[in-house]
Amino acid sequence: MSIEATSAAAEISDDVLAPVSEWWLSGTPLEAEHQRLMRRRSVPIPWEASTASQLTADERRRLAETWTRRASAEYLAVSTFSVLAIDLVSAAAPADVLSLCLRAGIDEVRHAELCLRMVEIYGERRIAPPPGMSSLPDDKTRPRLHQAIANTMLVSCVAETYATTVLTATRDITIDPAAHAVLTSIYSDEVMHARLGWSYLRYAIELGGQGAIDAAAAMVPVALRGVANVIERERPIGEITQRVRDHGLMTAAEERVVFSEFVREVAVPGFEALGIPCGSAVEDYGPAWAEAA
Ligand SMILES: [Fe+2]
Ligand SMILES: [Fe+2]
Numbered sequence: 001m002s003i004e005a006t007s008a009a010a011e012i013s014d015d016v017l018a019p020v021s022e023w024w025l026s027g028t029p030l031e032a033e034h035q036r037l038m039r040r041r042s043v044p045i046p047w048e049a050s051t052a053s054q055l056t057a058d059e060r061r062r063l064a065e066t067w068t069r070r071a072s073a074e075y076l077a078v079s080t081f082s083v084l085a086i087d088l089v090s091a092a093a094p095a096d097v098l099s100l101c102l103r104a105g106i107d108e109v110r111h112a113e114l115c116l117r118m119v120e121i122y123g124e125r126r127i128a129p130p131p132g133m134s135s136l137p138d139d140k141t142r143p144r145l146h147q148a149i150a151n152t153m154l155v156s157c158v159a160e161t162y163a164t165t166v167l168t169a170t171r172d173i174t175i176d177p178a179a180h181a182v183l184t185s186i187y188s189d190e191v192m193h194a195r196l197g198w199s200y201l202r203y204a205i206e207l208g209g210q211g212a213i214d215a216a217a218a219m220v221p222v223a224l225r226g227v228a229n230v231i232e233r234e235r236p237i238g239e240i241t242q243r244v245r246d247h248g249l250m251t252a253a254e255e256r257v258v259f260s261e262f263v264r265e266v267a268v269p270g271f272e273a274l275g276i277p278c279g280s281a282v283e284d285y286g287p288a289w290a291e292a293a
Pocket of ligand 1 (some may be wrong): 077108111186
């Protein structure tokens with residue numbers, strides 16, 4: 001690398017290493033190493049290009065509320081991957097599965113930071129994520145492989161894979177440059193969080209045979225219901241105007257359609273390709289459910 005290129009890289013790196021939500025840091029020397037961990041793979045976000053100032057107070061409130069919910073979901077996902085890592089370790093999962101699962105937890109810290117910054121941009125207030133701990137099912141009586149399969153399906157094959165689908169659809173309607181960059185940055189990590197689960201599932205089925213397939217099949221309706229519950233939950237108050245949409249917000253009705261398509265075109269074909277029967281999943285989340293909002 002030439003000297004110019006080296007100094008250009010250093011400039012970019014200084015920029016990239018600026019804290020995204022500094023109020024959520026410890027104020028100790030850990031911060032510098034944290035910045036290196038957090039920015040390792042990310043592209044800088046054009047925060048100054050945000051068009052939030054052109055919105056009405058109601059529109060900003062609606063977006064701040066949504067990003068607050070997103071921050072708390074991302075924060076919760078940190079503990080989700082920690083618990084999944086414990087399940088995978090106790091099932092003697094291979095090294096690449098373990099390292100990617102632990103890295104996913106780190107990615108979720110970064111996602112939470114990005115969301116907090118968005119809350120500041122729209123709500124003009126600095127918050128920390130509300131405390132919360134993920135509660136994944138834990139059945140001590142069953143084989144550890146089956147426990148690992150169950151939670152991999154819940155977390156990665158369904159929740160994270162759906163996240164990639166809904167982020168793609170949301171990004172497609174987003175015009176605001178800062179919101180678009182944040183959604184893109186989160187999306188690029190969620191793709192790997194989804195791939196982690198599908199890869200482990202294939203590995204675990206080859207290892208565990210019919211017993212593993214049965215454990216996976218039992219989890220299909222549970223995992224899909226978990227995401228459906230989140231989609232069916234009531235939304236923050238406030239109209240989703242065209243300008244709110246431009247900042248990356250879909251209606252509840254649109255999200256139902258996205259989930260219905262996800263079940264039919266992504267989740268069920270993926271599970272069936274691995275030999276996992278999906279029962280009535282496609283009908284359960286068919287047009288009647290999609291249009292019920
Ligand atoms: Fe995330
Ligand atoms: Fe994720």
